[in-house]
Amino acid sequence: MCSVMSKLRLHVQRHTLLTVLPVLLLLLVIAFAAGAPARSRGTDAEALTMIDRAQHELERIGADAAPEVFATHDSAFIDRDLYPMLLDDQGVMVAHGWTATLNGSNLHELRDVDGKPFIREALDGVQRKGSADVTYQWIDPLTGQVARKTIHARRLVLNGKPYMLAVGVYR
Numbered sequence: 001m002c003s004v005m006s007k008l009r010l011h012v013q014r015h016t017l018l019t020v021l022p023v024l025l026l027l028l029v030i031a032f033a034a035g036a037p038a039r040s041r042g043t044d045a046e047a048l049t050m051i052d053r054a055q056h057e058l059e060r061i062g063a064d065a066a067p068e069v070f071a072t073h074d075s076a077f078i079d080r081d082l083y084p085m086l087l088d089d090q091g092v093m094v095a096h097g098w099t100a101t102l103n104g105s106n107l108h109e110l111r112d113v114d115g116k117p118f119i120r121e122a123l124d125g126v127q128r129k130g131s132a133d134v135t136y137q138w139i140d141p142l143t144g145q146v147a148r149k150t151i152h153a154r155r156l157v158l159n160g161k162p163y164m165l166a167v168g169v170y171r
Helices: 002-039 044-061 063-071 118-129
Strands: 084-088 093-096 131-139 146-158 161-170
Touching (some): 044 063, 044 084, 044 161, 063 084, 118 131, 118 146
Antiparallel strands (some): 084 161, 131 146
């Protein structure tokens, strides 16, 4: 009787293991897949670190060299969906890390899809407090969908001239 019970327990345990193991593997795959988009996105902390690096570089090379340094897509200033932007205090894009064709454009009155003048808000905050975080709605280039984005901005003075240095993070 003991031998039969042992065999029965072993059979039940084996059957349970063969049933549960594929489910566990499936859950593991789902967990990794769910985490993949998060790893493909920059974080607030990484954006602030990029602003620090960009500030140190700009203090070394000056604003005139920023367009070339920021826009090289294999540079240290392009990290997934993170890139720096340097605007003068009037809202003119000096250097855009992703879309260099924006350089020279006055974006002071640029509005998001809801009509929010997010560049102006960031410039005002930077001028008043030295830094600003402005959240707005923007088209996510990875999905093509409207998504929340927060621009982290800081006041920077180069050769006596004020600028806004910023990096945005999609939510």
